[in-house]
Amino acid sequence: MDTSIITDRFDTWTDDALAWINDNGEWLFEFIRMLLEGTYDGILWLLQLPPFYIIAIIAALLGWRLINLASGILAAIALIFCAVMGLWAETMSTLALVATATILALVVGIPVGIVAGFVPSFNRVLEPVLDLIQTLPPYIYLLPAIALLGYGPATALIATFIVAMPPAIRLTSLGIRMTPREFIELGQASGLTSWQMFTKIRLPFAIPSIMAGINQSLMMAFGMVVIAGIVGSGGLGETIYGAVRTLDIATSINAAIAIVILTMVLDRLTQSAARRAKAGGR
Amino acid sequence: MKTAMNDSNEVLIDCQNVWKIFGARAPAAIQAVADRGLSKKQILQDFNCVVGVSDASLHVRRGEIFCIMGLSGSGKSTLIRLLNRLIEPSLGTITVKGKDVARLNAAQLRDMRARNIGMVFQSVALLPNRTVLENAAFGLEVRGVAKDERHKTARAALEKVGLADWTARYPNELSGGMQQRVGLARALAADPEIILMDEPFSALDPLIRRQLQDEFRQLTKSLGKSAVFITHDLEEAIRIGDRIAIMKDGVIVQVGTAEEIVTKPADDYVSDFVAGISRIHLVKAHSVMQPVAKFRASHPQHDVEALLRTSPDADIGELIDLTMQSNRDAVAVVENGTVIGVVTTRALLRGVAGTPEHEPAAA
Numbered sequence: 001m002d003t004s005i006i007t008d009r010f011d012t013w014t015d016d017a018l019a020w021i022n023d024n025g026e027w028l029f030e031f032i033r034m035l036l037e038g039t040y041d042g043i044l045w046l047l048q049l050p051p052f053y054i055i056a057i058i059a060a061l062l063g064w065r066l067i068n069l070a071s072g073i074l075a076a077i078a079l080i081f082c083a084v085m086g087l088w089a090e091t092m093s094t095l096a097l098v099a100t101a102t103i104l105a106l107v108v109g110i111p112v113g114i115v116a117g118f119v120p121s122f123n124r125v126l127e128p129v130l131d132l133i134q135t136l137p138p139y140i141y142l143l144p145a146i147a148l149l150g151y152g153p154a155t156a157l158i159a160t161f162i163v164a165m166p167p168a169i170r171l172t173s174l175g176i177r178m179t180p181r182e183f184i185e186l187g188q189a190s191g192l193t194s195w196q197m198f199t200k201i202r203l204p205f206a207i208p209s210i211m212a213g214i215n216q217s218l219m220m221a222f223g224m225v226v227i228a229g230i231v232g233s234g235g236l237g238e239t240i241y242g243a244v245r246t247l248d249i250a251t252s253i254n255a256a257i258a259i260v261i262l263t264m265v266l267d268r269l270t271q272s273a274a275r276r277a278k279a280g281g282r
Numbered sequence: 283m284k285t286a287m288n289d290s291n292e293v294l295i296d297c298q299n300v301w302k303i304f305g306a307r308a309p310a311a312i313q314a315v316a317d318r319g320l321s322k323k324q325i326l327q328d329f330n331c332v333v334g335v336s337d338a339s340l341h342v343r344r345g346e347i348f349c350i351m352g353l354s355g356s357g358k359s360t361l362i363r364l365l366n367r368l369i370e371p372s373l374g375t376i377t378v379k380g381k382d383v384a385r386l387n388a389a390q391l392r393d394m395r396a397r398n399i400g401m402v403f404q405s406v407a408l409l410p411n412r413t414v415l416e417n418a419a420f421g422l423e424v425r426g427v428a429k430d431e432r433h434k435t436a437r438a439a440l441e442k443v444g445l446a447d448w449t450a451r452y453p454n455e456l457s458g459g460m461q462q463r464v465g466l467a468r469a470l471a472a473d474p475e476i477i478l479m480d481e482p483f484s485a486l487d488p489l490i491r492r493q494l495q496d497e498f499r500q501l502t503k504s505l506g507k508s509a510v511f512i513t514h515d516l517e518e519a520i521r522i523g524d525r526i527a528i529m530k531d532g533v534i535v536q537v538g539t540a541e542e543i544v545t546k547p548a549d550d551y552v553s554d555f556v557a558g559i560s561r562i563h564l565v566k567a568h569s570v571m572q573p574v575a576k577f578r579a580s581h582p583q584h585d586v587e588a589l590l591r592t593s594p595d596a597d598i599g600e601l602i603d604l605t606m607q608s609n610r611d612a613v614a615v616v617e618n619g620t621v622i623g624v625v626t627t628r629a630l631l632r633g634v635a636g637t638p639e640h641e642p643a644a645a
Contacts, residue, residue, distance in 0.1 A: 186407040188368055189478075190421050191396030200424070204411050 018147055025148075033154040036100070040153050044096035052083040055092075059265060066272040075268070078261040087236065087258045094235035095262060097153065097228075098221045101160035105217050108161075109168030110210060116169060117176025117206070126173075130166040138163050138224050142231050156225065156233030163224040167216035175209025176202055211274035218270055222263045236262075294476055294508050295342040295365060300374035302360050302532075305331030312372045322532065334360035336532040338374075344475070347502055347509045349523030351516055357532035358512045362478050365510060366399045367391060379475070396425050400469030404481040406461045408453035414440065414464050415449035421472030432471075439471035440464070442501060459490035466498065470505070477502070479511040483518065495521050516555050520544070520564065528552050540564055545636070561636055567601060568594035570633040571615045571623030581612065586621055589614040594622065598633045601625050 022029075047055065056076040063072030082091045116123040141159035149155045179202045187197045229237025236255045243252035303311050303325065311329035314320045322333045335357045342348045352358040363369040364376060367383050376383045379398060386394060400421070408417045415433060416423075418440050422432035440446055443463040453461055462482055469477050479498075483491045499522050502509050513519050519526045520540040527537045528551075536548035544564050547553035571594075574586055590608045592600065594615050604613045611627040 180407075182403055182405040182407045183409070185368060186401075186403065189366060189395055189399075189401040190424050190472075191392035191394070192424055193392065196424055200420075201409075204409065207411075 029148045033149050036154040036157045040100045047092045052088045056080050075265045082258045085254045090236045091258050097225050102221045104161045105164035109165045110172050113169040113172025116173035151232045155231045156228030160224040164217040164221040168213045171209045171213030175206030179205045207277050211277045215270040292344040293341045296377040297340050298375045300338045301372045302334040303331050303372045333532050338534050346524045349511045349519035349526045351519040352529030356529040399476045400474040401478040402465045402469050402482045406465045418467045436471045439467040443467045477509045562599040563597045565633040567596045567615045570629040571625045577624040591616045
């Protein structure tokens with residue numbers, strides 16, 4: 001039996017659906033695109049406003065406050081190295097992409113995670129969806145995004161946002177569900193309202209887990225933002241993609257080093273922030 | 283350990299025939315209990331339900347410390363949670379300050395928990411992200427008391443438990459005993475009439491534990507609070523409680539003062555428990571002394587007025603100390619300036635051994 005008819009039909013159907021959405025939802029996608037690119041442009045403008053050494057000093061100060069002086073200095077040196085390689089503009093636009101996508105992922109992911117933490121049935125439905133998002137190859141998200149939003153940073157942002165969201169949801173939901181029993185009992189015995197129980201007991205205990213979720217989202221975003229170079233995201237991802245196409249190995253290695261530096265600096269900073277949330281809590 | 287200051291007999295907590303049955307078929311089991319009066323064993327067999335508390339009745343008066351003593355699985359923790367409805371009773375009525383707890387709506391129940399009934403937990407449950415002061419003020423914060431005022435009240439409560447210098451610290455900087463003091467201060471700061479103590483001192487080492495037991499009793503009495511105190515340790519119950527209920531398998535097997543439980547155990551289970559208990563601090567002078575006239579008749583060589591003196595509430599331990607200091611083997615018991623009886627060495631030995639037949643004591 002020739003099953004290709006079935007697959008062909010499915011493919012046509014998918015294409016038609018996408019075309020229909022594209023035709024009829026244009027205003028919506030235009031709005032989404034403007035929202036995403038507006039946020040991105042705003043953050044990028046902010047990051048490009050000061051010269052590179054100011055950003056490096058800020059990183060040094062954060063590293064010093066959150067970890068220790070040596071880490072702060074190291075972070076500054078690493079960032080200055082990016083500028084020395086002549087990749088400062090690209091590094092900053094990658095940072096802006098990652099920041100925009102992560103902020104969006106958190107704005108959506110944390111509230112969804114809170115609801116999932118409270119409503120077990122919602123969590124049961126959500127889990128397989130998150131599994132699906134995380135198991136599909138991340139390239140998949142680029143195609144419908146490019147069809148609906150076109151070539152450019154908006155597509156990269158939406159795909160990165162999708163990939164970065166699941167850890168924020170999962171770890172927030174986990175944090176809410178993991179409130180120690182004795183503290184729930186304390187809340188009940190003290191006559192707390194549901195809202196007080198949430199703000200005074202559940203949320204404080206969930207903070208370390210939520211912070212871990214933020215760190216994980218950020219890391220996922222970094223992974224995706226390089227892949228999104230294919231769709232004209234701008235930044236280091238596009239530099240690497242261009243270098244690969246022209247077999248410019250030297251440039252691709254430079255850009256890769258810049259990515260690694262940026263990732264490690266942000267990872268360490270957010271990890272220590274998460275640890276401090278935990279230490280303040282225990 | 284009767285207290286003389288128990289001037290009011292107002293009943294604050296009243297439990298009548300309370301049951302708690304756990305399990306998927308609990309409603310059917312409850313119906314069967316109400317209709318046919320099934321036993322625990324039958325309920326487990328017929329309905330596969332566990333009886334947590336079975337037909338418990340008790341009352342707690344204003345100013346009284348009521349201990350519930352039982353081993354793990356005896357239902358004592360369930361019973362105490364029925365009192366503030368952390369657990370819903372299956373059957374029976376629980377009245378707190380004249381109000382049927384089961385009939386309160388959510389807001390009334392919250393209000394009662396916030397104002398009338400405080401609770402202290404074995405796990406302490408101090409919020410780790412708050413200072414000692416903020417923890418102690420928690421109950422007031424929940425009630426919406428302004429920051430300055432609640433911190434003032436909390437500071438006063440922490441002073442009472444001897445932690446005035448630790449207000450700015452975090453719970454993890456405190457020892458177990460100190461943490462439990464903060465737990466007590468948190469309950470006291472909200473100024474409830476009743477404090478529920480759920481095995482608060484069980485996890486502490488013996489020395490700290492005794493110290494806290496004494497402090498708790500003293501504090502509760504001086505503030506005029508009532509307390510229900512859960513413990514698995516009979517000695518602790520005796521040390522702290524005005525009255526003690528002994529629980530076994532969800533049933534209250536005996537309620538009485540420490541002296542009553544030790545001298546008149548209701549059944550073999552209780553007498554097994556009591557066997558290891560020292561009577562030295564339980565039996566008092568008034569129950570072992572003999573009338574002055576009888577003492578004069580048997581010991582004509584002694585002058586009663588020359589004996590060392592003590593009060594009728596002195597326990598055997600104190601009497602032994604006095605006898606050791608004295609060069610005579612008897613101590614005079616004095617009430618309102620007159621000698622009302624004499625405790626001889628023989629009487630002391632009887633008191634320690636718990637020989638049932640006392641020498642006839644003066645009324």
